[in-house]
Amino acid sequence: MVRLQKFLAQAGIASRRASEQFITAGRVTVNGAVASQLGVKVDPARDHVAVDGRALGPKRKLYIALNKPRGYVCTRADGQARDKIGDLLPKEWTELYSVGRLDCQSEGLIFLTNDGEFCLKLTHPRYGMTRKYVARVEGRVSPELLRQFTAGVWSEGEKLQARRARLLSASQSTSVVELEMTEGRNREVRRLLAARGLSVRRLQRVQIGPVKLGELPAGRWRTLTESEIKSLLLGCYETECLDTLRFGAPDRGRGPGAKHQSHSARRGSGHHRPSPASHAGADSGAPAGARA
Numbered sequence: 001m002v003r004l005q006k007f008l009a010q011a012g013i014a015s016r017r018a019s020e021q022f023i024t025a026g027r028v029t030v031n032g033a034v035a036s037q038l039g040v041k042v043d044p045a046r047d048h049v050a051v052d053g054r055a056l057g058p059k060r061k062l063y064i065a066l067n068k069p070r071g072y073v074c075t076r077a078d079g080q081a082r083d084k085i086g087d088l089l090p091k092e093w094t095e096l097y098s099v100g101r102l103d104c105q106s107e108g109l110i111f112l113t114n115d116g117e118f119c120l121k122l123t124h125p126r127y128g129m130t131r132k133y134v135a136r137v138e139g140r141v142s143p144e145l146l147r148q149f150t151a152g153v154w155s156e157g158e159k160l161q162a163r164r165a166r167l168l169s170a171s172q173s174t175s176v177v178e179l180e181m182t183e184g185r186n187r188e189v190r191r192l193l194a195a196r197g198l199s200v201r202r203l204q205r206v207q208i209g210p211v212k213l214g215e216l217p218a219g220r221w222r223t224l225t226e227s228e229i230k231s232l233l234l235g236c237y238e239t240e241c242l243d244t245l246r247f248g249a250p251d252r253g254r255g256p257g258a259k260h261q262s263h264s265a266r267r268g269s270g271h272h273r274p275s276p277a278s279h280a281g282a283d284s285g286a287p288a289g290a291r292a
Helices: 003-011 016-025 116-123 143-151 188-194 228-245 257-269 278-279
Strands: 029-032 048-049 064-066 097-099 106-112 131-138 154-155 156-158 164-170 172-181 200-208 222-223
Touching: 003 016, 003 029, 003 048, 003 116, 016 116, 097 116, 106 116, 116 228, 131 188, 143 154, 143 164, 154 188, 156 188, 172 188, 188 200
Parallel strands: 106 200
Antiparallel strands: 029 048, 064 106, 064 222, 097 106, 131 172, 131 200, 154 156, 164 172
8 A cells, every 4th residue: 555645656647745736636536536635545456546537557667867958948848939858858758757957058967757756855855865066167266165165155045055066177267166966956056156256157967866977968868777776766765864863753743844943953952052153154244946
């Protein structure tokens, strides 16, 4: 028996979270009866599940690595008639969706799948999936700027922070920087660089977790190997276990906000009281989603 939202995700309907919205909207039936409550479990071998009247069954899961070219968008429906990454795939793969996004002007490695659980684990911030980018920017990047990137800078009320930052090459006019990110915030790499006055000439994602872009040409795709899929999911599992060891098992009867509050309370339960500067991060002038 599996939860209904998990079954929908496995069938390639949507991610698990989006599948929950299908259920609460009354669009899902189990054995002919509307299942509008979360928590319903189904037997994939015996129960008949339908969405908007269309019968579902477990589908072959696909895991695709694509080298997204510059100028392509990740959305499946675009009112501006721009090039879409789906145009680069076989026409019969209409139910694949991107695992996170890259903005139109960014390029590089992106995954596509019909496995909602896989998508969730690679995009949810709690799993801390690493993404490595190479950015060519105008001007010279100093060691002090690299330290600020890893300490964190503020942009639009959010603290953006690289796990690692290093300078690959530099001249008087341009620098090439490698940044490793874990949170998957909206346009986080461009915003991180812009917060320090750096204009991006080219931005490429070269690695997700243990999977590298390698020599895959722009606009071409390949299937992920079984060992790559296992390595990606294992990294998510290890992060989840570490989080549980640090903070304890999450209280599933409470919302995400309460969970985060609980973590903060644990961190603040000691006698040490952090100074106001520790909350401001590296940018003392700090003001009071996944794309690069």
